[in-house]
Amino acid sequence: VNKELNEQLKILKPSVVINTCGPFQNADYAVAKTCIENKVHYIDLADGRDFVCGITALDAMAKQNDVLVVSGASTVPGLSSAVLKNFKGEFSIIDSLVYGITPGQKTPRGLATTQGVLSYLGKPLKKSGDSKIRYG
Structure with missing residues (x-):
């Protein structure tokens, strides 16, 4: 994929480039790196916390190539920010x-969406304040 993308x-x-090819939970940053190397701005719709937080590893490379790299530009941050x-x-x-947030009942759920949702099942969610640990 990267050779063809390049x-x-x-x-x-x-x-x-706007990367909508999830699920992002176990993905690497090859698409983002290829964009940076080609001096192309990169935005993705990732919802996986580890993926979104980890993309900061590309910050220096992005700055060196004078491009913007944005991860996690999905529905929840977009709507909650608005x-x-x-x-x-x-x-x-x-x-x-x-x-x-939930999809409409008639909205088809693709493989990436299903894999993304299932990746959180049974895993502890980070605590907020002094609340109890919750599980997805």
Whole structure:
């Protein structure tokens, strides 16, 4: 995939690549690295915490090549950020945000979505404040 991606980036010369090819939970950063090497901005829709947090390892390389690398630009951060921005003047302080998101009942669920959801089953979720440990 990376050789083909590298060739296509050289031919097409896009400004940005938006990676929607999940699941990201056990993925590597080959697509992002290939984009950086070709001086192409990179955005992905990753929802896997480890993947999103780990992409910071590419920060120096991205800065050296003068490109933006954004991971985790998915529905929840997009919607929660929009809601917070809209209501930021309404509250003096926001301690936490509790939200939920589900697909519509008629929305088809692809393999990547199913694999992503199943990857969290039975695993402990990080605690917030002094709450109990929860399991996915």
